[in-house]
Amino acid sequence: MENQNRTPFAFGKRNYQIMLLGLAVMAIGFILMAMDSEPYGYGFLGLTLGPIVLMVGFIIQFFAIFAKPRKDV
Template identity: 55%
Template sequence: MNKNNNMPFGKRNYIMMLAGLAVLVLGFVIMSLDSEPFGFGFLGLTLGPFIVFVGFIIEVLALLHHPKEK
């Protein structure tokens, strides 16, 4: 990381954060699409929460990713 650069993360970190945010939103949208009462179908109980969990994992990885020094 360049000492003159005041950004706390690199470009790849921010791209990963945006991707994680998009996956989180996708998971919540999938949960809201469930046609069963109170969201008790496959989309609301299984697929949506799993996708939200993956989104949070992507966010954690984006925060922990450290770019290699040149």
């Protein structure tokens, strides 16, 4: 007996939207680190702000993976 309600995707639409948000935040973090004008990225952007934004992006990805998909969508 097959289950007709199964989707071919591992995650729901909401999960993929949160993942895209997380990827965008991570990209902003990498861009901030690259914009640092100090040599070897030893300024505020390269050592403080960029890594914090990048970590926020990884946390968003974590929640995107573990968020339960909605049943009504």
